[in-house]
Amino acid sequence: xxGEADRVIDARGSYCPGPLMELIKAIKxxxxxxxxxxxxxxxxxxxxxxxxVKKAGHExxxxxxxxxxxxxxxxxxx
Amino acid sequence: xxxxxxxxxxxGGTLTANYLASKLKPELRERKIKITLIxxxxxxxxxxxxxxxxxxxxxxxxxxxxIKYLLDPDINLVVDTATRVxxxxxxxxxxxxxxxxxxxxxxxxxxxxxxxxxxxxxxxxWFYNLEGARKLRDALAKFKGGKIVVGVMGVPxxxxxxxxxxxxxxxxxxxxxxxxxxxxxxYTYPINKVFLMDSVAELVADLFDQKGIEYKTFFNPIEVxxxxxxxxxxxxxxxxxxxxxxxxxxxxxxxxxxxxxADKGGWVPTDRFTLKVEGYDNVYAVGDATNLxxxxxxxxxxFEAEVIxxxxxxxxxGLPPTARYxxxxxxxxxxxxxxxxxxxxxxETPPKPVMPSxxxxxxxxxxxxxxxxxxxxxx
Numbered sequence: 001x002x003g004e005a006d007r008v009i010d011a012r013g014s015y016c017p018g019p020l021m022e023l024i025k026a027i028k029x030x031x032x033x034x035x036x037x038x039x040x041x042x043x044x045x046x047x048x049x050x051x052x053v054k055k056a057g058h059e060x061x062x063x064x065x066x067x068x069x070x071x072x073x074x075x076x077x078x
Numbered sequence: 079x080x081x082x083x084x085x086x087x088x089x090g091g092t093l094t095a096n097y098l099a100s101k102l103k104p105e106l107r108e109r110k111i112k113i114t115l116i117x118x119x120x121x122x123x124x125x126x127x128x129x130x131x132x133x134x135x136x137x138x139x140x141x142x143x144x145i146k147y148l149l150d151p152d153i154n155l156v157v158d159t160a161t162r163v164x165x166x167x168x169x170x171x172x173x174x175x176x177x178x179x180x181x182x183x184x185x186x187x188x189x190x191x192x193x194x195x196x197x198x199x200x201x202x203x204w205f206y207n208l209e210g211a212r213k214l215r216d217a218l219a220k221f222k223g224g225k226i227v228v229g230v231m232g233v234p235x236x237x238x239x240x241x242x243x244x245x246x247x248x249x250x251x252x253x254x255x256x257x258x259x260x261x262x263x264x265y266t267y268p269i270n271k272v273f274l275m276d277s278v279a280e281l282v283a284d285l286f287d288q289k290g291i292e293y294k295t296f297f298n299p300i301e302v303x304x305x306x307x308x309x310x311x312x313x314x315x316x317x318x319x320x321x322x323x324x325x326x327x328x329x330x331x332x333x334x335x336x337x338x339x340a341d342k343g344g345w346v347p348t349d350r351f352t353l354k355v356e357g358y359d360n361v362y363a364v365g366d367a368t369n370l371x372x373x374x375x376x377x378x379x380x381f382e383a384e385v386i387x388x389x390x391x392x393x394x395x396g397l398p399p400t401a402r403y404x405x406x407x408x409x410x411x412x413x414x415x416x417x418x419x420x421x422x423x424x425x426e427t428p429p430k431p432v433m434p435s436x437x438x439x440x441x442x443x444x445x446x447x448x449x450x451x452x453x454x455x456x457x
Contacts, residue, residue: 014371016274018371021233021269027312052269052270052296056313057314
């Protein structure tokens with residue numbers, strides 16, 4: 001699978017900004033270098049999460065459209 | 079005899095119990111059912127009143143009532159702290175006793191957790207509980223000018239619009255004191271807009287611009303440096319303040335967490351339409367306690383209580399329970415000391431705020447008094 005992750009945050013069924021807030025909570029707990037994948041069924045996450053990742057100075061590994069949901073993969077960079 | 083137990087003496091618990099008592103009056107009188115409400119305190123606080131208390135616009139005596147005077151006299155009020163829900167034996171354990179149930183309603187609410195942001199307890203204020211509101215009232219009265227940061231430090235939190243309202247009210251408060259030019263107001267929000275919902279975010283950003291209230295988005299505080307009066311964020315920013323009005327992270331009650339009824343965030347997984355706790359046919363959750371993607375607001379608890387009471391009453395009467403909650407929410411939004419708007423929405427219908435007006439503000443002020451009729455199940 002493209003964009004393998006160390007930790008998967010399954011936020012499917014949660015609406016904006018639920019998936020982003022779940023990611024924010026998780027990123028605080030992980031070390032620099034950790035790759036996290038957020039699964040979200042809310043289309044706006046595919047736009048909002050990359051925007052936040054850029055602002056917060058992390059690396060966007062990719063946004064992958066799966067069957068009925070998005071998988072947004074990021075690397076904690078600082 | 080069937081036992082209905084409600085845990086929690088806030089809006090959701092009181093209303094559910096009162097609606098049940100009203101729908102099941104004959105069954106109560108014939109002792110076919112018993113309704114017990116367990117509350118950790120003997121008083122109820124009208125929490126929306128705290129927004130007014132910090133500006134000295136409402137007194138404590140106006141926003142606190144004894145629960146026994148709010149409840150239908152046929153409801154058995156138990157003032158005691160529930161310590162555990164034993165779902166396999168259908169019993170609620172409290173510090174002093176235990177209460178078996180045939181139907182259980184969890185109305186245990188949410189609470190602020192300032193301890194989750196290091197330094198916030200020492201360096202910040204909040205108005206989301208009575209103790210915090212009292213301190214903030216004093217701090218605002220003594221404020222000599224400088225920078226006030228209104229910082230939302232996590233979602234979900236109670237009354238999603240209150241941080242917006244307090245920012246608008248701060249503007250008018252200092253205008254009336256002839257100090258507005260000496261006060262900088264900065265509003266911060268965790269996501270990339272000033273509110274969760276687009277239509278509200280657009281209106282609010284426009285009003286912030288008109289009133290000279292600054293705002294920053296994608297702003298997630300991780301630490302407060304109380305000594306140097308600075309907020310550090312996950313995005314790597316630092317923000318100086320003279321007075322910090324925080325909306326601290328919220329969490330669910332210890333009872334649901336300790337009873338294994340909560341998700342990771344401390345919220346009770348609840349069916350969004352039937353309001354039954356997932357995995358249980360006779361346990362319901364109402365108000366802030368749920369994990370539903372709706373506002374943690376009094377109106378939500380009110381509308382949910384109607385659905386739960388109708389369905390439990392129907393089951394007791396041998397009728398099919400057909401009431402469903404559709405996400406109905408109604409919030410007033412004060413846009414200052416003299417004007418307000420409101421939003422109404424549900425799972426399918428996004429909100430459309432109307433132009434702020436004095437009339438809507440007066441309606442809100444009237445409702446602040448009328449709420450005690452809502453709590454009694456009358457309005």
